Amino acid sequence: MFTDLIADREKTVTIRIDGNAHTVTAGITVAAALLSVGVRRFRETPAGNSPRGPFCMMGVCFDCLCVIDGQPNRQACMTTVRQDMAIDTQSGAADLDPFGHSGRGDA
Amino acid sequence: MAETCQLAIIGAGPAGMAAAIEAAGLGLSVVVLDEQAAPGGQIYRSLEKQPPAGRPDLGEDYDQGRPLLEAFRESAADYRPQSQVWEVTQQRDIHFQADGAVQHLRAEHIIIAGGAQERPVPIPGWTLPGVMTAGAAQILLKTASLGARHAVFAGSGPLLYLVVWQYVQAGLPVAAVLETTPLANYRRAAPSLPGGLSVPSYLIKGLRLIADLKRAGVSWISGVEDLRADGEKALEAVSYRKGSRWRQIETGHLFLHQGVVPDTNLTVSLGCRHTWNAVQACWHVERDIWGGTSLDGISVAGDGGGIGGAMAARLQGRLAALSAAQRLGVLSAEERDRRSRKSLRILTREGRTRKFLDILYHPRDRFRRPPDDQTVVCRCEEITAGEVRAAAALGCQGPNQLKAFTRAGMGPCQGRQCGLTVSEILAQAHGTGVADIGHLRTRPPLKPVTLGALAACKKSRG
Numbered sequence: 001m002f003t004d005l006i007a008d009r010e011k012t013v014t015i016r017i018d019g020n021a022h023t024v025t026a027g028i029t030v031a032a033a034l035l036s037v038g039v040r041r042f043r044e045t046p047a048g049n050s051p052r053g054p055f056c057m058m059g060v061c062f063d064c065l066c067v068i069d070g071q072p073n074r075q076a077c078m079t080t081v082r083q084d085m086a087i088d089t090q091s092g093a094a095d096l097d098p099f100g101h102s103g104r105g106d107a
Numbered sequence: 108m109a110e111t112c113q114l115a116i117i118g119a120g121p122a123g124m125a126a127a128i129e130a131a132g133l134g135l136s137v138v139v140l141d142e143q144a145a146p147g148g149q150i151y152r153s154l155e156k157q158p159p160a161g162r163p164d165l166g167e168d169y170d171q172g173r174p175l176l177e178a179f180r181e182s183a184a185d186y187r188p189q190s191q192v193w194e195v196t197q198q199r200d201i202h203f204q205a206d207g208a209v210q211h212l213r214a215e216h217i218i219i220a221g222g223a224q225e226r227p228v229p230i231p232g233w234t235l236p237g238v239m240t241a242g243a244a245q246i247l248l249k250t251a252s253l254g255a256r257h258a259v260f261a262g263s264g265p266l267l268y269l270v271v272w273q274y275v276q277a278g279l280p281v282a283a284v285l286e287t288t289p290l291a292n293y294r295r296a297a298p299s300l301p302g303g304l305s306v307p308s309y310l311i312k313g314l315r316l317i318a319d320l321k322r323a324g325v326s327w328i329s330g331v332e333d334l335r336a337d338g339e340k341a342l343e344a345v346s347y348r349k350g351s352r353w354r355q356i357e358t359g360h361l362f363l364h365q366g367v368v369p370d371t372n373l374t375v376s377l378g379c380r381h382t383w384n385a386v387q388a389c390w391h392v393e394r395d396i397w398g399g400t401s402l403d404g405i406s407v408a409g410d411g412g413g414i415g416g417a418m419a420a421r422l423q424g425r426l427a428a429l430s431a432a433q434r435l436g437v438l439s440a441e442e443r444d445r446r447s448r449k450s451l452r453i454l455t456r457e458g459r460t461r462k463f464l465d466i467l468y469h470p471r472d473r474f475r476r477p478p479d480d481q482t483v484v485c486r487c488e489e490i491t492a493g494e495v496r497a498a499a500a501l502g503c504q505g506p507n508q509l510k511a512f513t514r515a516g517m518g519p520c521q522g523r524q525c526g527l528t529v530s531e532i533l534a535q536a537h538g539t540g541v542a543d544i545g546h547l548r549t550r551p552p553l554k555p556v557t558l559g560a561l562a563a564c565k566k567s568r569g
């Protein structure tokens with residue numbers, strides 16, 4: 001579990017993660033926000049349903065993909081949290097190829 | 108009609124910022140595209156933000172980026188944050204996505220300053236949630252002041268030790284550091300120490316940092332030969348081997364590191380010539396002293412062309428800008444040379460000290476070519492080392508042909524996590540050099556573009 005090293009955050013936003021409301025630090029990435037509330041599994045792979053979470057935090061591994069405000073395959077580590085943002089972790093079936101090459105599933 | 112500019116710079120790290128400052132100062136019209144929300148690249152990430160009270164000390168090298176960031180902000184360069192470049196053509200047309208829309212830019216000259224990424228570390232279990240890179244741990248610390256207690260750090264190289272140091276400064280207890288630098292590397296590296304009695308300052312700094320950590324009571328285990336991440340649905344423990352003995356440490360966090368490598372996806376997709384660098388064990392785009400590639404009007408500056416560090420990146424950025432200005436007729440060749448002399452001299456010196464680090468932290472073979480057939484090498488498509496070797500046995504000659512055998516390299520990361528490993532495994536299987544095997548060809552889009560945006564753009568391109 002990641003812990004916040006700063007005790008009293010002045011600026012926070014409320015987001016929904018898989019339907020549940022959470023208060024997180026404003027201005028951080030979606031990936032950091034999810035990790036800060038203890039989410040480890042961001043998605044499951046389409047091929048083997050294996051659980052994945054962020055690996056690189058800098059946009060190169062694509063293991064942090066989740067559904068952000070209804071859009072699947074968004075890179076959580078490259079997106080900043082906003083008030084009322086809805087984030088859903090992705091299961092294999094919802095996992096469309098972000099390049100539109102193969103188009104598995106029916107997100 | 109697409110927007111135009113004289114010089115487009117891709118990336119706003121040390122190289123891109125230095126290039127922009129120089130070129131804008133010479134009166135060129137400059138556009139800087141960067142995918143992050145703020146300038147600085149990975150090394151100076153979030154440095155501009157007023158540090159929130161209580162943020163841990165990140166060290167003096169980090170704070171040293173401040174003047175460069177200020178000069179960049181003051182320059183006349185047109186800086187566009189959160190712009191993801193997904194295609195660049197040889198005609199210097201740039202296609203990128205910003206604010207959810209596809210945009211185009213045509214430049215007379217392009218400087219690519221995309222920087223580096225961490226080298227993939229394919230070990231058993233490295234895809235489990237809880238396993239991240241050391242760089243990822245640092246990004247969480249820099250951008251969100253988040254840290255993990257009782258984490259295990261494993262691998263080799265200056266960035267790893269720096270992140271552990273930053274963790275200790277932040278008061279985060281570290282479970283262990285598993286150092287994998289082969290002892291033989293010290294012997295191999297010694298002859299490339301710069302001559303004379305002067306030990307380079309970065310070496311002293313590095314040694315002091317490690318001594319600090321040991322003094323702080325961090326459990327420091329050197330000579331680790333093998334690693335494994337254990338767990339069912341997420342990381343539960345880390346196993347390591349020294350000699351013939353395996354031991355296990357329970358933890359929910361493992362941060363891996365085996366050095367950094369250039370991000371070559373853009374230069375490869377463009378068709379720039381690349382060569383295999385055996386010392387850094389990665390591909391380098393071919394470039395002259397000005398950063399010029401095999402393509403007219405396309406230069407590369409900074410770690411994206413070969414790892415040299417932040418100082419070298421700044422100098423290379425400046426040189427690439429001077430050379431672009433000369434090519435565009437703003438500066439005479441004599442004037443370019445006169446303004447470059449000092450930078451070129453420092454760069455040569457930097458290059459010499461770099462060699463020592465490259466040899467010392469050259470990763471163990473098993474972290475580049477996992478011997479265990481079950482180890483996943485392509486994270487996106489879940490292709491194992493065994494599947495790559497089986498394809499080689501069936502006659503698969505190279506990474507591009509491999510796509511027909513497995514789907515390695517065809518997932519969303521476009522081979523950024525498996526490209527090097529696949530080429531190295533195939534080379535070993537065929538008993539030949541990586542240079543002969545070649546690299547994965549990447550194709551645009553290099554970053555995900557929403558289907559709607561792409562369709563709209565195809566239409567407008569006719």
Ligand code: FES
Nearest residue numbers: 057061062064077
């Ligand atoms: S964590 Fe690697 S792309 Fe987001």
